[in-house]
Amino acid sequence: MNSRSLQTTIIFLVLGGILALALGGFFGPASRQFGSGLIELQTWFAARFLGIQDFFTAPRDIVSLRARNDALESQVSQLQTQIIELQQLTGETERLASLVGFAISKPENTYRAASVIGRDPSPFLHYIIINIGSNDDIRRGMPVVTNQGLVGRVDAVIADAARVQLITDPASSVNIYLQNAETNAVLFGSVTGDVSLDMISQNEVVEPGDLILTSGLGGGYPSDLTIGQVVTVRTLEFELFQQATVQAAVDFTRLEIVLVITNFRPVDIAPLEPQTTP
Secondary structure: OOHHHHHHHHHHHHHHHHHHHHHOOOOHHHHHHHHHHHHHHHHHHHHHHHHHHHHHHHHHHHHHHHHHHHHHHHHHHHHHHHHHHHHHHHHHHHHHHHHHHHHHHOOOOOEEEEEEEEEOOOOOOOEEEEOOOHHHOOOOOOEEEOOOOEEEEEEEEOOOOEEEEEOOOOOOEEEEEEOOOOEEEEEEOOOOOOEEEEEEEOOOOOOOOOEEEEOOHHHOOOOOOEEEEEEEEEOOOOOOEEEEEEEEOOOHHHOOEEEEEOOOOOOOOHHHOOOOOO
């Protein structure tokens, strides 16, 4: 037998022995250990590959994410602006609906709606400026209201605007009627913006919660316009009249739209009042 045939025979015998050992399960632990090591090696290479890949692709991803974030922030800002505009429109619609309902409930008067476009900057005066004037047939002395109640009256007019003296102004006085007590009194403003009642007869019983309306006396305002409610009453025996603090029905800090009663013309009755002699 030559050497080549002998090598071939040995190779076949070795392979056959290995195959027999494998079929007999002698290589199980070794193969599992080898496979586990191979998996760990693959995992290590895969992790390093992904890390290198992230290193090279991260800058592009960051730029893309920043661009996307800027686009989303712009969309959010636009949506927030739209929401605010819709809220403002909804609020204005509700206020206009309330004013329309008020006007319908008092058909004896005619009204002209106006927007508040300014306020007197002085802390001692209480006026607002509205965006209608003599070109809209607005005249001095016309009462101004909201659906909540009496605001004041027109004090000065130009072509396209008018100044309204609020009932909270220190120079303001309104003849009123206490509905529950069925008596008259006078409402005065103040520097602080509070309103109070004076000239209440000591014989009348006035209680907190009593409703205050315009009386129509004096010719300055029409009757039955809501003003507010009595909060507290002060009665002193040595004084001629009772006094009371008042919660006005109108929130004067949030006036935006008002109604001018255009069919009312104030009457100056001062020349008809008896003059006292010193």
